[in-house]
Amino acid sequence: MHKMQKYEGKVMTESPPLVEQAFERLRKDVLTGVYPAGVKLKIDDLQEAYGISSSPLREALSRLAQEGLVRADERRGFRVASISTEDLADITRMRLVLDVQALAESIQLGDDAWEASIVAAYHRLERVESRLGDGPLQLDDEWGTLHREFHLSLLAACPSERQRKWSASLFDQAERYRRYSARYRTTPRRKSNEHKKIMDAALKRDNEVACALLHDHILGTQRSVLSVLKVMTLEEQS
Structure with a gap:
């Protein structure tokens, strides 16, 4: 500030x-x-x-x-830094270790203010996403910022400041891959309620479901990027 x-x-x-x-x-x-x-x-x-x-x-x-x-x-x-499937796999592996644990601890320790921050972050993200058109995923800086804020709000009650910082850094490294893949993706953009499901489970203090949903959400990002990287590799070799 x-x-x-x-x-x-x-x-x-x-x-x-x-x-x-x-x-x-x-x-x-x-x-x-x-x-x-x-x-x-x-x-x-x-x-x-x-x-x-x-x-x-x-x-x-x-x-x-x-x-x-x-x-x-x-x-x-x-x-x-270069773009590679190995680097993406390492980023994803570390996010699964750190983010899922941070969410579990946040669900256990989070107070009313933590809950309110998640709801507010989701609301801002959902409003921006509703304005984005269908078709290939658009590169939208505002959406990217709000997407980051939502994910970090879920982990904000984790007591380890170091862990929160590492999670934020890993999110940004993954964001670079998302941005890269979005430039080449041709499949229609599919709106989903994944974020809402994660939020609802976290607010219900359903640790098992919330962590499983976040785990799958992170892996989904990896799968989406890998599909684009595979196509780009094949095109470069042809």
Whole structure:
């Protein structure tokens, strides 16, 4: 959240530090595919694109490397992490370990405020989704943001801050794959009530059902992306 300060009788918004600006802008552009998988992230080009000096950019790139979105090589600099079925499988495996456990603990420990945040997040997501047309899944930044907020709201009562942060990072790494596959998917977009089912089970404190639904939901994302990756691989080989 930006800080507010007074200047000559006016209230002004204080911009976030340059490192944070660089990190957020780079992160968004990596997640949305502005910088495709494997592309080299040259400091000079980034300086020109963002109007930010090299030092904040390097620190932002190092933070992205810690999240797994960028790969660092002392001799070759930074590159966007590659796209592969093995990497997706590893992301999915870790999400199944961390997210499902975090949801179970949230169901056990969550209070009324936790429940209210889930309902509010779902409502915002559902309203945006209802405005999206049918057909191939559209790349919609607002939907992506609200989708993330909904999933993280489910895990918000997990007592481990480290686990919540890891879950958020893994969600973002999976989001990069979802964005990638959405650009090439040709099958009609099918609206589902998967999110509502997960929410309803969580609010009923039905741990077993909610966790099973989240488990299947995460695997469904993997299957959807793998189907596109398989087609892309075949096209590249032909």
